[in-house]
Amino acid sequence: MPRLSEMGWRWRILLALALLSALLIPWTGDDYLVKLATRILIFALAASALDLVLGLGGLVSFGHAAFLGLGAYVVGIMFLHDFEGTGFLGLAPSQDIFVQFLLAALVAGGFALATGAVCLRTRGVAFIMITLAFAQMLFFFFVSLRRYNGEDGIALWNRSRGGWLELEDQRTFYYFVLACLVLFLVFAARLYHSRFGRVVRGSKDNDRRMRALGFPTYRYRLTAYLLSAVVTSIAGVLLANATYFVGPAYLSWHMSGQLIVMVVLGGIGTLFGPVLGAALFILLEEFLPDVLDLFAAGAGEYWMLLLGPLLVIVALFARRGLLGVLVGTGR
């Protein structure tokens, strides 16, 4: 992602179009469309947060669903205790979304620090397998946690409260999510060009050289991992509120895989690419079954039969993703 001042005209047009359409969607008045767009924005936030480790750090985390799930479970657990009128570990539950953001950041950040300290001792394939294994550990933990309905998950009756913001209103909630995403993207774009971003990117390209230059790259990579985890958990809080549901499925490894797919589809290491990737993936998920049904009745149910080989083709040939196609160069 180039600096704003260095962007070519194609970049500028793309960003302007994306922002304009994001701002205008609620004015269509189509409730279904707004819900779909909300979902896209939330996954865009998670995917571009994942890009911080995947693209910038070159660390293939296959366990980011854990952070998404942790954020969602903060909402679910708080809701349940508030509903029952019971305390959580002696504390009064809060349904304030900003308190929940903070809690999610603490929980996900703690988990990221603990597991990251182990994962980041390894590289390459081991890193992939270990992040996957830790996420799976959490998945089984929540499945076996009967206090919070285990496999069935928690259905929410209301969204978290946002102070003077009426989040229950679909349009308000949409703009709230959009604000979160834009804030993060602006922050991430600055981070990308900061000293911190340069060290993390340098460590991806040549870790030994960065260490020889005197940078404690392990600490930098751990910080990037932590940051990415915290933002992903924020997306989890939003996801729970968007769907009125929290369940172990949010932590499943299919979810981790989907996030990776979004990043690569959109363009890895570009921070904005994953936003496009999330949009493309969710639109495919939503409409590919209908399109297939046009050709053969009932075929839509098997849309993944088509998605699978598509991913293989993307992996084989498309290295720069959708963003690369749209703006030419990868960065």
Next chain:
Amino acid sequence: MDLLLLLQQTLNGLQLGVMLFLMAAGLTLIFGIMDLINLAHGSFYMLGAYLTAWTMGLVDAFLPAIALALLITAAVGFLVEVTALRRLYGRDHLYQVLATFGLILFFNEGLKLLFGPQPIFLQPPAWLSGQVPLFGAPYPVIRLAIIAVGLASALLLWWLIGHTRLGMLIRAGADDREMVQALGVDIARLFGLIFALGAALAALAGAMAGPVLAVRIGMGEDILILAFVVIVIGGIGSIRGAFLGALLVGLVDTYGRAMLPDLLAMFLERTVADAAGASIASMAIYILMALVLAFRPRGLLPARS
């Protein structure tokens, strides 16, 4: 603790262990030699189970049915290697993850289309479905058979890799791919063979799992992740490590599930102990993995680097 229960749980743990070894051996070979992370390895396990269910209907004899299923899965594995994965050697692991994730979706949906979404319960043949008295209590024959087949496969693999020409090439390929190629070995054919071998091993585990667990969509994914834990504990690329790791994971998981609730009940209330025991037991092997990594980041028996 009841000694009989302990013995039975040990056997159950061994059974899970050898199945995990069959999965992990193929994975670790493919990783060690081709430097490829293959998420679709679980799909071969699932394919083996489904194909056995199908071939049982064709030939109506258990052993030939399994043999046929193994052959078909090996052929599918070879085909997958030639058409798609071969192009991913040497690429960033991210793209290997993406492509093999896509393959999983493809196999899951494909098998759902062919066999339907309902689980299939494989009926083992009469000579395997009984129970034998063991230490004074009945124990299912099929579980003993699985342990025997698993140990025999491990022995066969040890012989194949340590004492045959193919094994020599495999070891050499893992050490220095270019040199083997320069010496005139058809490396592409070798890789295809290894991939087919790994697929057949996974299918064998799947075929044996059929009668014990149910044959269902997604069955390969649970065991795949366990196999990853096994490989990380044992040391990536190391077959000996995979064997040790598989037995460790099998035993720890089985003991944990069987005994932790009772152990905790000594200190806690029964209902709390049951809930906490189940939760901790489901995480036990991951904690084991974290401990191993904290002290030996390269695993217990790392392959030579």
